[in-house]
Amino acid sequence: MVKANLGGDSAKERVKQAALAAAQAGYPVFPVRLWRDEEGRLQKTPLVKWTQESTTDQEHLLRIWPFKSNAYGIDTGKAGLALVDLDTHSGQDGPGEWAKLLPDAPKTLVVNTASGGQHVYFRDPSGEIRNSASVLADGVDVRGNGGFVVGPGSEFEGLTYRTSDGGRLPRVDELPEAPEALRALLRSRAVAPKPEKPSSGQPLGEAGQGVALVRELLAVVNADGGTRNDQLNKSAFALGQILAGGGLAESVVRGALEEAGRQAGLNEFEIPKSIDSGMLAGADSPRNVERTPEDLFIGLDLHEWFSTDHPAPPRFGLGNLIYEGSVHIIAGEPASGKSVLCYQWAIDAMRAGKRAVLLDEEAGPRDALGKLVALGASTELLKDRLTYLAPSGRNLDKLATQFHALVSSGEVGVVVVDSLGAALAIAGRPENDNGEVGGFLTSVVLPLAEKYGVTVLLIDHKTKGDTGRYSRGASIKLQLTAVQLAVVATQPFSKEKDGVMTIECNKNRFGDYAEGDRWKVDVSTGNGQILLDVEEFTQADEAEAFVKSELVQAVAGHYRSVHPQTFAVRKLHEVEAIKQHGSKQKIETVVKWLVAQGVLTRTSPSSPLEWVPDQTALDLTGVAS
Numbered sequence: 165m166v167k168a169n170l171g172g173d174s175a176k177e178r179v180k181q182a183a184l185a186a187a188q189a190g191y192p193v194f195p196v197r198l199w200r201d202e203e204g205r206l207q208k209t210p211l212v213k214w215t216q217e218s219t220t221d222q223e224h225l226l227r228i229w230p231f232k233s234n235a236y237g238i239d240t241g242k243a244g245l246a247l248v249d250l251d252t253h254s255g256q257d258g259p260g261e262w263a264k265l266l267p268d269a270p271k272t273l274v275v276n277t278a279s280g281g282q283h284v285y286f287r288d289p290s291g292e293i294r295n296s297a298s299v300l301a302d303g304v305d306v307r308g309n310g311g312f313v314v315g316p317g318s319e320f321e322g323l324t325y326r327t328s329d330g331g332r333l334p335r336v337d338e339l340p341e342a343p344e345a346l347r348a349l350l351r352s353r354a355v356a357p358k359p360e361k362p363s364s365g366q367p368l369g370e371a372g373q374g375v376a377l378v379r380e381l382l383a384v385v386n387a388d389g390g391t392r393n394d395q396l397n398k399s400a401f402a403l404g405q406i407l408a409g410g411g412l413a414e415s416v417v418r419g420a421l422e423e424a425g426r427q428a429g430l431n432e433f434e435i436p437k438s439i440d441s442g443m444l445a446g447a448d449s450p451r452n453v454e455r456t457p458e459d460l461f462i463g464l465d466l467h468e469w470f471s472t473d474h475p476a477p478p479r480f481g482l483g484n485l486i487y488e489g490s491v492h493i494i495a496g497e498p499a500s501g502k503s504v505l506c507y508q509w510a511i512d513a514m515r516a517g518k519r520a521v522l523l524d525e526e527a528g529p530r531d532a533l534g535k536l537v538a539l540g541a542s543t544e545l546l547k548d549r550l551t552y553l554a555p556s557g558r559n560l561d562k563l564a565t566q567f568h569a570l571v572s573s574g575e576v577g578v579v580v581v582d583s584l585g586a587a588l589a590i591a592g593r594p595e596n597d598n599g600e601v602g603g604f605l606t607s608v609v610l611p612l613a614e615k616y617g618v619t620v621l622l623i624d625h626k627t628k629g630d631t632g633r634y635s636r637g638a639s640i641k642l643q644l645t646a647v648q649l650a651v652v653a654t655q656p657f658s659k660e661k662d663g664v665m666t667i668e669c670n671k672n673r674f675g676d677y678a679e680g681d682r683w684k685v686d687v688s689t690g691n692g693q694i695l696l697d698v699e700e701f702t703q704a705d706e707a708e709a710f711v712k713s714e715l716v717q718a719v720a721g722h723y724r725s726v727h728p729q730t731f732a733v734r735k736l737h738e739v740e741a742i743k744q745h746g747s748k749q750k751i752e753t754v755v756k757w758l759v760a761q762g763v764l765t766r767t768s769p770s771s772p773l774e775w776v777p778d779q780t781a782l783d784l785t786g787v788a789s
Contacts, residue, residue, distance in 0.1 A: 175319045180229060182317025183236035184222050190336035191315065192218035192242040193225065195233035198278070198320040206279055208314055210237060216489075216617040218242055218312075221517070227478040235318035235325075241309035246288035246342045249305040249313065252280045254436070256303030265300055265349065270340045273333070275316045278323035283313055286342035293342060295447070297440030299353050305440070306350065310447065376406060377420065384424040392428045396421065396435065397442040404446020418443075476674035481512035483683055483698040485649065485667070487674060488577075489617040491609060493584070493641055495624040496651035501665040501687065503527065504535060505651060506580050506621045508696055511541045513619065514549035518577025521551045521570065525586040529554050532582070538659075538694045551576075560608045561591040567608070572616050579612055584622040584641075602640040610644065626650075646673045657687045667698075 183193045195211040211230050218239035219225055240247055250258030259282055262269075273285040293308035300306070307313050316333055318325045327333065380399035387395035403417045418439060425435040477487040486492060486509050496502040510520040524532050529552065536546060546552075551570070560567055571579060581587055585595055587608075593600035612618045624641070642648055648670040657663025665685040669677055681700070688695040 176234060179234055179236060179318055183225060183229070183315065186236065186238065186315050186317070186333055187220045187222050187225055189333050190220055190243070191333075192220055192239040193236045193315060194218045194239065194312075195229050196235040196237040196314060196318070197233060198235045198314070198318065206320070208235065208237070210312070213617055214239060214312060215242075224478065224516075228475075230475065234320055236315045237312040238315045240307050240311050240313060241291060243336055244287055244289045244291065245336070245339070246286045246293040246306065246308040246346075247311075247313055248284040248286075248300075248346075249307055250282040250284065251303040251305065258282070258301075258303030258305075261301035261304050265304065266343065266345055269346070270343060272340050274328040275325055276328050277314070277325055278318070278320050282328070283307075285339050286346070287336065287339045288342050293347065293350060295444045296350065297444050298437040299441065300349055302437065377403060377412065377417065381420055381424045384421065385427050387428060392425075392430055393434055393438050396425050396428070396430065397438040399424075400439045400442025401446040404443035405450055406446075407443065408447040408450030414443075476676055479676065480516065481509040482696055483667070483685075483700075485647075485677070485683070486619060486621070487647060488619050489613050490646040490674075491605075491613050491620040491622065491644070493622045493624050493645050493648040494651060495626055495648065495670075497626050497653075499656065500626075500651045500653045501657070501663075501685070502623055502651040503532075503582055504539070504687075504694065504696070505665070505667070505685070506582070506623055507532070507535050508539050509619075509621060510550075510578050510580050511536065511539055511545075513578040514541070514545055516577070517549075517575065519549050519551060519575050520578045520580065521553070521576055522580045522582065523553045523558070523567075523587075524582050525555050525558070525590065526582050527555075535694070538692055539696070540693070557590050559591050560587055561593070561604065564608045568611060568616070571612055571618055576616070576618055578619045578621065580621045580623065581609075582623045584624045598640040602644060605640070605644045613646075642671055645671070647671060654684075657689060659689055659692070662689055663687045 183195070186193050194214045194217050197209045197211055199207050199209065211233055212228050214237060217224075217228055218237070219228075238245070248262060250262050252258060262284070269284075270286075275283040275285070277283060288308055291309040293306060295308060295311040296306045298305060314325055316325045316327055380402055384392070384396050384399050400421055403412065403421070406412050407414055407417060421439050422435055425438070430438075477489050479485065479487055482505070494502045494506055507522075510522065514520050522532060527535075533546070533552065536550070537543070541550075558567075570576075588595045588601065588604060591604060593604050595601060609620060609622065612620050622645070650668045650670050652666045652668070653663060654666045655662075655664035657665075665687060667683040667685060669679055669681045671679060683698050683700050686697045686699075688697070
């Protein structure tokens with residue numbers, strides 16, 4: 165549990181502590197920035213992908229919390245809440261209208277907002293109540309499944325969102341359920357807006373989005389007198405679909421629609437109501453954005469980019485090596501331990517409350533599930549949090565839509581593919597062809613991370629004895645994935661034999677650790693269990709490992725056993741000094757010199773050093789100094 169730091173005196177620190185307290189009370193929260201647009205209207209911008217990142221886990225919240233956040237949001241749908249949002253701006257009297265609608269509404273939490281309105285909290289475990297704008301009455305909106313509100317304790321321009329009675333924020337399960345009278349009102353008054361021309365549902369490129377915006381604005385301005393308000397609602401619905409799919413910008417769309425409504429002769433009170441209703445309904449059926457060739461030459465909005473923070477994704481799991489919402493390749497020879505590592509990271513995600521999907525096309529359930537249990541996953545955890553797909557020759561190229569639908573449903577945090585080579589082979593894509601491998605990654609794998617925020621672990625093979633650094637096959641793998649880790653069984657292990665794995669970073673796009681960084685994983689086995697313990701190599705660790713395998717074994721060991729009299733004790737001390745204090749460069753210099761003198765030899769660049777038996781004692785004076 166995270167303990168609140170009550171000593172913080174800055175507004176941002178107070179907001180962060182309020183968010184942590186809300187998470188502890190069962191409200192899924194996320195960081196938000198409050199700001200005013202050019203018209204002076206209060207705007208709220210989530211600083212993360214809030215539908216994915218909203219959480220009650222305080223540790224996770226601290227990892228994703230940016231310094232610039234001055235507010236936090238509550239994911240009403242994930243919390244199982246339905247909030248009545250009562251507005252008082254532009255002459256509206258939301259609280260008065262609400263009192264008329266439900267005079268006998270149960271007593272519940274009421275939060276006074278920074279703009280003078282109120283949020284009335286109810287529970288809605290069914291998720292039946294969705295967002296709506298002014299459906300019940302003017303100034304009475306609803307935030308439910310699919311929405312969020314700014315939470316109490318958020319501060320902006322000296323104003324604070326606070327509970328109306330000044331008391332604590334109750335736990336979610338302490339709130340009363342939404343009364344049946346409210347549900348009945350919503351059912352009776354909800355009118356789903358229908359676009360004049362139903363959307364094809366096909367993705368739009370940026371150029372197409374611009375055309376759609378202009379078309380809808382013209383439709384509003386040119387609408388006949390009796391249909392102007394209806395057309396504004398329909399146009400807001402169509403553009404709300406594009407906004408929900410990640411296109412355009414809400415401030416641009418809203419401002420343009422408001423101006424079109426004024427030009428059409430609508431009054432100032434009708435315009436925002438019609439726009440809100442249409443845009444909220446459009447958000448329920450998003451129209452995805454697709455990049456076209458023209459889009460490739462549209463510059464990034466640097467004003468928007470530099471107005472927000474862009475931290476590396478949070479890390480988790482054994483060794484803190486794996487990034488949330490990113491694609492990783494875990495490569496190694498057969499029996500190197502790469503699948504054991506990936507299964508451990510999947511268990512770490514499941515223990516954190518996420519679901520793991522294991523797509524197995526190699527091991528089979530006896531081996532795969534057996535390893536998970538040996539690593540300490542209880543059968544209850546696996547039954548509750550694991551989706552295991554046994555080998556069946558799935559062609560992911562043809563089944564990408566179904567695969568993505570599986571991953572997008574539920575709380576999937578990690579997908580393990582065992583193995584990438586098998587998946588490529590089943591799809592008929594040669595693993596040495598950049599075009600084929602790149603097509604598979606971009607259409608099947610990358611959307612799992614980029615669209616659904618899932619951590620992807622691709623188990624990949626290196627050929628036995630392969631001295632290359634990277635995973636087998638096309639170089640496009642390295643280019644398209646965020647992280648590649650190479651795994652080597654430096655001391656082979658089995659079910660009843662301890663061993664050691666070494667992990668080396670071949671690529672890290674985020675830079676928290678670098679290419680060449682290494683970690684040692686001690687593997688303890690026995691009694692059907694596997695226990696992993698990881699620690700990072702230091703330079704001294706690498707030097708010592710190098711000396712033991714090269715210099716001490718080949719030089720000191722030989723002289724101690726074969727020439728004990730001629731190899732002075734002083735020289736042995738020099739070898740030990742190199743082992744304890746020598747840099748890797750100095751050790752390599754000594755070994756190269758020994759090879760040049762003919763004392764040590766290699767049959768090939770990748771083979772171990774061997775002793776040349778007909779050599780006599782060697783004076784190392786000066787070499788190791």
